[in-house]
Amino acid sequence: MTDLLTHGEYVALAAALDPPRSPFIDGKYQRGHGPMMATTNPATGEEIAQISTASAADVDLAVNKAREAFDQGRWSKLDPEARKEVLIRLCKLMTRNARELAVMESVESGKPIRDCELIDLPETIHCIKWHAEAVDKIYDQTAPTGDGAIAIILREPVGVVAAVLPWNFPLMMFAWKIGPALAAGCSVIVKPAEQTSLTALRVAELAQEAGVPRGVLQVLPGDGPSVGEPLGRHMDVDMVSFTGSTETGRRFLHYAAESNLKKVVLECGGKNPAVVFDDAENLDHVAEHVVNAAFWNAGQNCSAASRLIVHRSVKPVLMDKITARLRDWKTGDPLDPANHIGALIDANHCAKVRGYLEDAGDGPYVAPTIFEVAADDPKARDEIFGPVLCVIEVASNDEAVEVANDTAYGLAASIFSANGRSAIRAARDIRAGTVTVNCYGEGNIATPFGGYKQSGFGGRDNGLHAHDQYTEVKTIWVDLTDPADGDNLT
Ligand SMILES: NC(=O)C1=CN([C@@H]2O[C@H](COP(=O)(O)OP(=O)(O)OC[C@H]3O[C@@H](n4cnc5c(N)ncnc54)[C@H](O)[C@@H]3O)[C@@H](O)[C@H]2O)C=CC1
Numbered sequence: 001m002t003d004l005l006t007h008g009e010y011v012a013l014a015a016a017l018d019p020p021r022s023p024f025i026d027g028k029y030q031r032g033h034g035p036m037m038a039t040t041n042p043a044t045g046e047e048i049a050q051i052s053t054a055s056a057a058d059v060d061l062a063v064n065k066a067r068e069a070f071d072q073g074r075w076s077k078l079d080p081e082a083r084k085e086v087l088i089r090l091c092k093l094m095t096r097n098a099r100e101l102a103v104m105e106s107v108e109s110g111k112p113i114r115d116c117e118l119i120d121l122p123e124t125i126h127c128i129k130w131h132a133e134a135v136d137k138i139y140d141q142t143a144p145t146g147d148g149a150i151a152i153i154l155r156e157p158v159g160v161v162a163a164v165l166p167w168n169f170p171l172m173m174f175a176w177k178i179g180p181a182l183a184a185g186c187s188v189i190v191k192p193a194e195q196t197s198l199t200a201l202r203v204a205e206l207a208q209e210a211g212v213p214r215g216v217l218q219v220l221p222g223d224g225p226s227v228g229e230p231l232g233r234h235m236d237v238d239m240v241s242f243t244g245s246t247e248t249g250r251r252f253l254h255y256a257a258e259s260n261l262k263k264v265v266l267e268c269g270g271k272n273p274a275v276v277f278d279d280a281e282n283l284d285h286v287a288e289h290v291v292n293a294a295f296w297n298a299g300q301n302c303s304a305a306s307r308l309i310v311h312r313s314v315k316p317v318l319m320d321k322i323t324a325r326l327r328d329w330k331t332g333d334p335l336d337p338a339n340h341i342g343a344l345i346d347a348n349h350c351a352k353v354r355g356y357l358e359d360a361g362d363g364p365y366v367a368p369t370i371f372e373v374a375a376d377d378p379k380a381r382d383e384i385f386g387p388v389l390c391v392i393e394v395a396s397n398d399e400a401v402e403v404a405n406d407t408a409y410g411l412a413a414s415i416f417s418a419n420g421r422s423a424i425r426a427a428r429d430i431r432a433g434t435v436t437v438n439c440y441g442e443g444n445i446a447t448p449f450g451g452y453k454q455s456g457f458g459g460r461d462n463g464l465h466a467h468d469q470y471t472e473v474k475t476i477w478v479d480l481t482d483p484a485d486g487d488n489l490t
């Protein structure tokens, strides 16, 4: 689907939405026993719906149902090809309902409808499809042994997985977690961010329609302390897969340490550098990538290029080109397909971003802002998570790499240079999970995504690496010697 509607048509679709309003547990929407929670449109401040949230007892119920489904093998023991077929059916249902999902995502998150339609929905569906199609093509292994034994190395689904999600890419992060986890055979309980519950709830219903058995995909809306923490501390949750702030990620390590040592995979923040060497070619191309990387999703992106580290010889020309390009980036009503930057997620977040801008304004929109700063300025160190680009001038390419690494984070980076050798050298030297050369991006669904240092822990999203993180590795050692031949103890 690529044909965008008009602003008026999107407004009409938004008004006609009938969003889900309850947790999705054991194959149906059930009233939660936590407090009611308003979900609001960040652009207008209007309430979209009151949602009944999950209580600690609902968390217990969902975990029991997930465990029961897992132990009975309703999904976990299906032939991978059968799981694939169900997930492909889910993708078809999502495609059929893509416009509704895109509008729901836009009104609840403030993301521009053009991004929801052209990027988030297609990539979400592609992600689930990719993992579904991969899962019946992954072979297990045998290990080298002598003639007297065979050792089988099996991957088995890890069990009950809690996926705790952020608000910046509600559907895409949902897919990054449930795609590989469901394909691997796990039971998954999703806790969406409290600002953005609706699309995950709606897709859970579509998954049921596609044939995902009850208890295998459940969605528990609510806030972090009421729902995220009980999941993180639950003795019968085998794994938490989290995307969000480093601070909250750290909490999940505590929860695991203080409960059952569940597996924890964290995808956290970033202060990602775009590094431009003195020999960078085609500064128009560089400017296009830098603007997109810094301002896409209003900079509310863990891999946003929020630091531009640029050699002083190319800086004046590059800055002119960046400023010129930015004029095409319109900020405003997310449902207007002309806009590239929508509303920030909520008033608290607006206040945090504006604090860095020393901007006393109010309202949900913050226009793109560029600062020229020293490398140790707080604006160049903190994850602002807004449409803010910090420009740091350097005197040499070596200094650029040094500054790029001078951060607690290590999620993504990019290098722009015409010299392949020095670009690859720098890509090796920068400590980040994804380094792109002469472009800026997150790779694609086939490439692992996650962070070094305080940007991540325990695994990678995307690619077959994601599949690996939702599986445990089991060794089955079979003795082939004949007991009649004597002692076979090793
Ligand atoms: N890496 C990324 O993609 C993201 C980074 N952030 C960063 O985090 C900052 C704060 O944003 P937040 O929405 O507050 O992020 P957060 O990390 O607190 O929230 C992410 C998820 O964790 C849950 N959560 C929060 N506190 C929890 C707790 N005590 N126990 C268990 N679960 C908990 C939330 O309900 C949400 O589902 C942003 O300004 C940004 O810098 C935020 C969202 C995504």
Ligand code: BAL
Residues within 6 Å of the ligand: 166, 168, 169, 173, 243, 244, 300, 301, 302, 303, 442
């Ligand atoms: N950009 C995908 C991961 C994230 O921002 O949370």
